[in-house]
Structures are given as structure tokens and as C-alpha cells.
Amino acid sequence: MSVRRVALLTAGGFAPCLSSAVGGLIERYTEIAPEIEIIAYQHGYHGLLTGTKVVVDAETRAKAGLLHRFGGSPIGNSRVKLTNAKDCVKRGLVTEGQNPLEVAAEQLKADGVDVLHTIGGDDTNTTAADLAAYLHDNGYELTVVGLPKTIDNDVVPIKQSLGAWTAAEEAAHFAKNIIGEHRSGNRMLIVHEVMGRHCGWLTAAAAAEYRRWLDAQEWVPSIGLSRERWDIHAVFVPELALDIDAEAARLRTVMDTQGNVNIFLSEGAGMHEIVAQLEASGQEVLRDAFGHVRLDTINPGQWFAKQFAEKLGAEKVMVQKSGYYSRAAAANAEDLRLIKSMTDLAVECALRGESGVIGHDEEDGDRLKAIAFPRIAGGKAFDVSVPWFGTMLSGIGQALVPADHSS
Numbered sequence: 001m002s003v004r005r006v007a008l009l010t011a012g013g014f015a016p017c018l019s020s021a022v023g024g025l026i027e028r029y030t031e032i033a034p035e036i037e038i039i040a041y042q043h044g045y046h047g048l049l050t051g052t053k054v055v056v057d058a059e060t061r062a063k064a065g066l067l068h069r070f071g072g073s074p075i076g077n078s079r080v081k082l083t084n085a086k087d088c089v090k091r092g093l094v095t096e097g098q099n100p101l102e103v104a105a106e107q108l109k110a111d112g113v114d115v116l117h118t119i120g121g122d123d124t125n126t127t128a129a130d131l132a133a134y135l136h137d138n139g140y141e142l143t144v145v146g147l148p149k150t151i152d153n154d155v156v157p158i159k160q161s162l163g164a165w166t167a168a169e170e171a172a173h174f175a176k177n178i179i180g181e182h183r184s185g186n187r188m189l190i191v192h193e194v195m196g197r198h199c200g201w202l203t204a205a206a207a208a209e210y211r212r213w214l215d216a217q218e219w220v221p222s223i224g225l226s227r228e229r230w231d232i233h234a235v236f237v238p239e240l241a242l243d244i245d246a247e248a249a250r251l252r253t254v255m256d257t258q259g260n261v262n263i264f265l266s267e268g269a270g271m272h273e274i275v276a277q278l279e280a281s282g283q284e285v286l287r288d289a290f291g292h293v294r295l296d297t298i299n300p301g302q303w304f305a306k307q308f309a310e311k312l313g314a315e316k317v318m319v320q321k322s323g324y325y326s327r328a329a330a331a332n333a334e335d336l337r338l339i340k341s342m343t344d345l346a347v348e349c350a351l352r353g354e355s356g357v358i359g360h361d362e363e364d365g366d367r368l369k370a371i372a373f374p375r376i377a378g379g380k381a382f383d384v385s386v387p388w389f390g391t392m393l394s395g396i397g398q399a400l401v402p403a404d405h406s407s
Contacts, residue, residue, distance in 0.1 A: 011044030011120040015163030016329040023067025024343030043076035071328040122378030129373035146357040154199035156377040158359030170326035171206035182260040185316030193301035195323040196266040200237020201382040203266035236269040241401040248311035
């Protein structure tokens with residue numbers, strides 16, 4: 001396969017890997033195939049539909065390494081679902097009667113793109129696969145090589161998504177200052193809300209990272225500086241059963257003894273209960289273009305705080321979200337290593353015409369490879385049976401009871 005022009009796009013929510021992944025792809029192409037032209041669509045599929053792009057010039061190639069130092073995405077993201085024509089029309093990206101998938105495919109043809117690199121979650125990458133299939137059916141061959149980006153770490157069957165390690169580390173750092181507020185009032189309840197719609201991995205990993213920081217500290221209990229007050233007292237994730245009364249009884253003892261309670265909450269924890277409660281009361285539950293519940297409109301952290309405040313006898317309540325603080329951070333050392341290995345393989349696969357999403361395949365001995373698009377899916381649950389999570393819950397006195405959402 002002869003590759004003359006490559007296109008990059010980043011899409012979906014931010015994660016601490018986008019800038020570095022863009023830089024890594026540009027660096028690798030410049031190293032081994034400098035003759036190939038690289039373009040970048042602005043704001044993901046939004047730019048593809050509108051034909052808004054930039055050409056990666058000599059200066060960008062020479063300075064691509066600087067992108068590893070920053071978070072965010074230099075080429076921009078957006079949440080656009082090509083199979084949701086109604087939403088694309090509403091946003092002015094296509095006209096009534098146009099098929100967004102066809103519009104995007106024709107733009108790729110017009111731009112002479114041979115390889116498309118998508119950096120995003122399952123929706124981003126499976127949409128790219130749909131584009132490739134459409135073009136194939138219409139006599140145009142496009143190689144699509146995706147990179148798995150999500151701080152939720154919930155892409156099937158990929159062991160570790162880009163940016164998730166950094167997001168957990170940043171959320172733990174955020175928690176240090178938030179939990180430092182625990183003596184700002186008597187009987188203080190602090191809820192640290194962490195991103196994670198359906199998967200509790202990020203919340204669990206952030207909690208574990210925070211507690212590793214606690215392990216490295218020295219304490220002065222005689223003046224009130226104690227690990228017990230700085231510790232996490234509960235971790236709520238979607239994969240655990242939620243018994244508010246039982247947890248309230250346990251945490252009431254903590255409140256009575258220590259004078260404060262600190263909770264790490266995944267934004268998706270209790271979502272079934274919250275949505276059911278809102279719909280039963282006749283309220284409309286808003287959803288985005290992908291059909292996901294708009295969590296910003298139901299405020300899980302506030303809901304949990306309301307449930308627990310009275311039961312714990314809290315006199316002061318604080319709910320803080322670390323999501324935006326975490327997701328636009330620059331990649332840490334662990335993620336930089338992972339990004340490097342994935343971007344290098346992505347370019348190799350692209351040059352030999354092998355499509356798929358790059359990742360360590362959990363169903364193939366964690367082998368790093370291009371995983372076929374039909375096998376890619378979102379919504380991978382956090383495995384609460386992993387030993388480190390059970391050890392952490394045991395350490396804070398919380399029961400490990402898996403959730404059952406089958407009913």
C-alpha cells in the first residue's frame with residue numbers, strides 16, 4: 001500500500017494523552033517516512049464534516065516533541081456522532097437530508113487521505129471503522145488506526161487506555177487539597193466526585209494513589225494531624241452494591257469518632273437509583289448525542305451528599321469534582337511510555353495497511369497489537385475482584401459487595 005497523506009483527529013472528552021499522542025505520531029512519521037504529508041482535522045469529526053484542517057508543516061515536525069509537555073489537544077476535540085444525523089443538522093454540520101457518514105467520507109476522499117488516525121474512546125474509533133467500511137463499499141480504501149483514549153479505562157478488550165494513569169494521579173493530587181478542608185468546620189462531610197460514567201476504575205485507582213501518599217507521610221495525632229482524619233472513609237463505584245443505610249451507620253461511627261468523613265465517589269455510582277428517582281418524580285433526564293445521561297444535570301455528588309448529610313449528622317458539607325482538573329493534565333511518565341509504544345506501533349500498522357485500535361489485548365495474553373474494530377466496545381466494568389481494591393476497602397472498613405444491575 002502506498003501512503004501519501006495521513007490525517008489525525010482527536011475526539012470525545014479530553015484525557016491526559018491527546019497532545020502527546022499527536023506529537024508522537026508526528027515524530028514517528030517524520031523519523032521513518034518523512035515524505036508522507038500529515039494533516040489534522042480541527043475539533044475531531046466536527047472538522048472532518050466542515051473540512052477544517054491544518055497541514056503539519058516543517059516547524060511543527062521539528063517541535064513535535066514539545067507536545068509531550070502539555071495536556072489538552074492542540075488540534076481540538078468535539079462530541080459529534082456521525083450516525084446521529086438529527087444532531088449534526090441541528091449543529092449546522094450537515095444539511096437536512098444529508099448523511100453525515102457520507103459527508104465525512106467524501107471529505108476524506110477530497111483530501112486524498114490514505115490513513116486516518118483517530119485518538120478517542122470506543123465511539124470515536126468505531127465511527128472511524130464505519131467510515132472505512134463505507135469508503136470500501138464505494139471503491140475507496142482507507143486504513144484506520146485508532147488509539148484508545150479514555151480516563152475511564154473502559155474500552156473492551158484493551159488492558160490500559162491512554163491517559164488513565166495520569167488522570168488517577170491528578171485526581172489523587174486534587175484530593176490532597178480538598179481533604180485538607182476537613183477541619184474547616186465541625187462534623188465535616190467531604191465528597192470528592194471523580195469522573196467515571198459506567199466504570200469505577202478511575203475512582204478506585206485515584207483512591208489507591210491517594211492512600212499511597214498517606215502511607216508516605218508522618219503524623220502528629222497529639223495536635224490533631226492524624227491519618228484517620230486524612231484517610232478515605234468510603235469509595236463508591238458503579239460496580240459495588242449501594243446500601244446507603246448500612247454505609248451511613250458505618251460512617252456515622254467514623255464521624256462521631258474523627259469529626260469528619262471523606263468519600264471518593266465515581267460519578268456513575270448510584271446512577272440507576274438517581275435516574276429512577278428523577279423519572280419517578282416526573283422529571284426529564286437529559287441525554288447527549290450519544291444517548292448518555294448528562295451527569296452534569298443530575299449532580300451525583302450533591303445527591304450523595306444529601307443522602308448522607310442528615311444520616312451522619314454533618315454540620316458542613318463540601319462536594320468537589322476533580323474531572324476537569326484531571327483530564328486536561330500533561331501525561332505522566334507511565335503514560336508517556338505507553339503513548340510512545342502505541343504511537344510507534346500505530347504508524348507501523350498504518351504503513352502496512354493494517355486497520356484496528358492499538359492496545360494490549362486482554363483476550364490475547366495482553367499482547368500489544370492492532371485489535372480489529374468489531375471487537376472494540378465501551379462500557380468495560382471495573383473488576384472489583386482485583387486484590388488491590390479488596391485490600392483497600394478492607395483497610396477503610398468497607399464491605400466489598402458487587403452490584404447487580406441485571407434487574
